[in-house]
Amino acid sequence: MIVDSNLSFDEAIAGTDAPLDVIGKLCLVEVCYWSFDGKMHQGQLVVQKELRQDLSDIFTLIQNTGFKVAQAIPLVKYGWSDDLSMANNNSSAFNYRFVAGTRRLSLHAAGRAVDINPYQNPVIYKDGGSAPPGASYNPAADGTLQEGSPVVQLFKSRGWRWGGDFESVRDYHHFEKTPLDASTIPKAPQRLLK
Numbered sequence: 761m762i763v764d765s766n767l768s769f770d771e772a773i774a775g776t777d778a779p780l781d782v783i784g785k786l787c788l789v790e791v792c793y794w795s796f797d798g799k800m801h802q803g804q805l806v807v808q809k810e811l812r813q814d815l816s817d818i819f820t821l822i823q824n825t826g827f828k829v830a831q832a833i834p835l836v837k838y839g840w841s842d843d844l845s846m847a848n849n850n851s852s853a854f855n856y857r858f859v860a861g862t863r864r865l866s867l868h869a870a871g872r873a874v875d876i877n878p879y880q881n882p883v884i885y886k887d888g889g890s891a892p893p894g895a896s897y898n899p900a901a902d903g904t905l906q907e908g909s910p911v912v913q914l915f916k917s918r919g920w921r922w923g924g925d926f927e928s929v930r931d932y933h934h935f936e937k938t939p940l941d942a943s944t945i946p947k948a949p950q951r952l953l954k
C-alpha cells in the first residue's frame with residue numbers, strides 16, 4: 761500500500777484559523793482507495809466526529825467498487841489553500857474557509873463537507889468556466905461522479921447533498937451534510953471579516 765498521508769491529528773490541523781470549539785469537534789479518518797496508478801493508497805480526511813462512520817462506510821464502498829481517487833491529504837499540506845489542493849486533484853474535507861466569492865463560512869469550515877477528485881469533478885459555472893482551471897467534466901472518465909454512481913447514491917442515502925445537484929453552479933466534487941441543529945455551524949469571527 762502506498763501512503764499518501766500519515767499525519768497525526770495535531771499535524772493535520774496545524775496553522776488553521778479555526779477556533780478551539782470547531783477543532784474540538786474534528787477527527788482524523790484514515791481512508792483507503794485505488795488510485796489512478798492502479799495501486800492501493802492510504803490517505804486521510806479531517807471531518808467532524810459525528811461524520812466519521814459515514815466517511816468510513818463511503819470509502820469502503822469506494823475501495824470495494826474500484827472507484828479511482830487521486831489522493832486524500834489534509835489541507836495543511838497545501839498551506840490551507842483550496843486552489844492548490846484542487847490543482848493537485850486532492851480529495852479533502854476540513855478547511856476553515858469561506859464559500860468562494862462570499863463572506864460566509866463553508867461547511868468545510870465545520871468539517872461537514874468533502875471534495876472528491878476535483879479535476880475529474882470540477883465546479884462548472886454558468887458562464888462555462890471551471891475550477892480547477894483547465895478541468896472538464898466527462899462522466900465516462902475514471903474517478904468521475906455522476907447521478908447514478910454508487911458513491912453519489914451512498915452519500916445521498918446518508919443525508920449528504922451533492923454539488924452536482926446545485927442549481928447556481930455544478931460543483932461535481934462537493935458533498936456536504938448540514939447538521940440537524942444549524943446553530944452548530946460556526947460563524948466567521950470578526951477578525952476574518954475585516
